[in-house]
Amino acid sequence: xxxxxxxxVVEGRYDKNALSQVVDATVITLGGFSVFxxxxxxxxxxxxxxxxxxxxxxxxxxxxxxxxxxxxxxLPKELVKQAYIPDIYGxxxxxxxxGKEGKLGVEGMKPDVLLASLERAGATFLDEESAAxxxxxxxxxxxxxxxxxxxxxxxxxKRQALLRKLELPGHLTSNGLLEALNLLYSREDFLKFTExx
Numbered sequence: 001x002x003x004x005x006x007x008x009v010v011e012g013r014y015d016k017n018a019l020s021q022v023v024d025a026t027v028i029t030l031g032g033f034s035v036f037x038x039x040x041x042x043x044x045x046x047x048x049x050x051x052x053x054x055x056x057x058x059x060x061x062x063x064x065x066x067x068x069x070x071x072x073x074x075l076p077k078e079l080v081k082q083a084y085i086p087d088i089y090g091x092x093x094x095x096x097x098x099g100k101e102g103k104l105g106v107e108g109m110k111p112d113v114l115l116a117s118l119e120r121a122g123a124t125f126l127d128e129e130s131a132a133x134x135x136x137x138x139x140x141x142x143x144x145x146x147x148x149x150x151x152x153x154x155x156x157x158k159r160q161a162l163l164r165k166l167e168l169p170g171h172l173t174s175n176g177l178l179e180a181l182n183l184l185y186s187r188e189d190f191l192k193f194t195e196x197x
Contacts, residue, residue, distance in 0.1 A: 002115070005124040006053040006081065009045065011067060014094070015057070015106035022111045023118065026052070030067060042074055049079035055121055057083040057114075059105035060169035083121035084180055085109050086167035120184050137187045141178060147194050150174050162194075 004025035010016055016027045028045070035041055048054060056071055058064035068082070085106060091098035092108040099105065106114070119125075144150045149159050159177060163170055168180055181190055 003126040004055075004118065005126055006055045007048045008055045008057055008083075008118070009071070010057050010106055011059060011064065012107075014092070015059075018107045018109065019057070019114060022114045032063070033067065035067065036070060045071075045075060049075055053079055053081065053124070055081045055083050055118065055123055057085070057106055057117065057121075059099075059103070060085050060087050060171065061099060061101045061103050061105070062171060063100075064105070065169075065171045081121045081123065082176075082179060083117045083123070084169055084172070085113065085117050087164075087169050088113075120180075139178060139181045139185065139187050139190050141174075143187070143191070144174065144178060149177070 001022070001024045004023050007026045007028055008019060008023075009028050009030060010019060011030055011032055013029055016029050019025070019027050026048075028048070030041070031038070045054065054075065056068055058068045071080070072082075085104075088104045088109070089098070089102050090104050090108065091102075092104065094107075109117075141150065147158075149155055149162060152158075159174065160170060163172060163177065166180075166184070168177070172180060184190075185193065
C-alpha cells in the first residue's frame with residue numbers, strides 16, 4: 001500500500017472505504033452537498049490544505065462536478081490538486097440501480113484506476129518522488145484553440161472525442177481539460193499525441 005502525503009477529499013464513506021484499500025492516506029468525506037452549508041468543515045479543509053495539501057477526488061457525474069467546482073472556489077487553488085476518474089458506465093455492487101447518469105463513482109473504481117488517478121493528479125508519494133513533476137512548458141489555451149478544441153464550430157465534439165480517448169470525464173470544461181492535460185502530459189507529448197488524433 002502506497003503512502004500519500006496529501007489529504008484526499010471524497011464525497012462519501014463508500015468512496016473513503018474504496019480508497020482505504022488502495023493507499024495509506026488521510027481521507028476526509030464531505031457528506032455530499034452538505035459541505036455547502038458546513039462552514040466548520042470548510043475551515044477544517046483549509047487548515048489541512050495549508051498543512052499537508054489536498055487532493056479532491058469526486059465522482060465524474062454532474063453532482064461530483066458541482067461539489068468539485070464549489071471546492072475550487074472555496075479553497076486556496078495552489079494547495080489543492082484535482083484527481084479525476086474516467087467515465088465508466090455501470091453500477092456499484094451495493095446499489096440496486098445505476099446512478100442518474102449511469103456512471104460508476106469513486107467507490108466503483110478498480111484499485112489500479114484510483115491509483116492512476118492519484119498519480120496523474122501529482123500526489124506526493126512518500127516512498128518515492130512525485131510521479132507527476134511539474135512540466136516547465138505547459139499546454140496553453142492557445143494550443144487548444146490551434147488544435148480546434150476551443151473557439152470553433154465543432155470544438156465541443158472534438159473535445160468530447162478527446163476526453164473519451166484520454167478516458168477523462170465528459171463533464172470537464174475547457175479549463176478543466178487544460179488542467180487535466182497539464183497533469184497528464186508534457187506539452188511536447190500532448191502535441192505529438194494530437195497529431196495522430
